[in-house]
Amino acid sequence: GAGVSQSPSNKVTEKGKDVELRCDPISGHTALYWYRQSLGQGLEFLIYFQGNSAPDKSGLPSDRFSAERTGGSVSTLTIQRTQQEDSAVYLCASSEAPGQGYEQYFGPGTRLTVT
Amino acid sequence: EDKVVQSPLSLVVHEGDTVTLNCSYEVTNFRSLLWYKQEKKAPTFLFMLTSSGIEKKSGRLSSILDKKELFSILNITATQTGDSAVYLCAAALRGAGSYQLTFGKGTKLSVIP
Numbered sequence: 660g661a662g663v664s665q666s667p668s669n670k671v672t673e674k675g676k677d678v679e680l681r682c683d684p685i686s687g688h689t690a691l692y693w694y695r696q697s698l699g700q701g702l703e704f705l706i707y708f709q710g711n712s713a714p715d716k717s718g719l720p721s722d723r724f725s726a727e728r729t730g731g732s733v734s735t736l737t738i739q740r741t742q743q744e745d746s747a748v749y750l751c752a753s754s755e756a757p758g759q760g761y762e763q764y765f766g767p768g769t770r771l772t773v774t
Numbered sequence: 775e776d777k778v779v780q781s782p783l784s785l786v787v788h789e790g791d792t793v794t795l796n797c798s799y800e801v802t803n804f805r806s807l808l809w810y811k812q813e814k815k816a817p818t819f820l821f822m823l824t825s826s827g828i829e830k831k832s833g834r835l836s837s838i839l840d841k842k843e844l845f846s847i848l849n850i851t852a853t854q855t856g857d858s859a860v861y862l863c864a865a866a867l868r869g870a871g872s873y874q875l876t877f878g879k880g881t882k883l884s885v886i887p
Contacts, residue, residue, distance in 0.1 A: 701878050702862070717874075765816045767814070
């Protein structure tokens with residue numbers, strides 16, 4: 660079946676503008692994760708959604724970052740008043756269930772460049 | 775602070791060589807250790823290790839976990855140019871109801887003909 664999809668694949672924005680990044684998880688996957696990968700750094704956890712439960716926002720770096728997941732499927736990551744340090748690849752992943760037996764499958768990512 | 779450290783950071787080998795990639799971790803609420811291969815953007819899943827001492831194999835790749843010494847290795851035998859990629863190690867933790875992954879910075883493997 661189709662994998663995780665993300666859009667746009669690339670986004671260039673000016674400092675101070677808001678951006679929205681979209682993730683479509685694998686059909687039937689109940690868990691959805693957002694990660695950020697900055698140049699030369701490992702992937703950094705941002706936020707996690709599981710079903711209708713309250714999201715785990717413990718990885719969000721500032722209150723300029725927020726995310727929603729509508730209808731338990733598509734998710735949108737919003738960055739307000741973007742800063743140059745927000746430039747990174749934003750990766751979304753989904754898994755069948757939030758258990759140790761279920762690996763996370765990643766989308767192709769959105770490369771965000773803030774000028 | 776949760777930490778995953780990979781070594782070496784980069785490695786250049788010739789086709790046919792065998793390589794061993796290392797991953798050590800210091801994390802709370804450890805659940806499992808995962809290996810991913812990242813060629814372009816999307817990391818692709820290789821292995822998930824939960825139990826110590828049980829080797830997982832997939833073709834020329836194999837991996838094992840040592841939960842006492844807190845490390846894992848990924849072996850690739852008879853390397854090919856298509857193995858060139860960044861290999862990521864991640865510890866799956868339970869935190870605040872989720873199972874987030876804490877990643878190392880990766881090992882960049884270059885296989886030259």
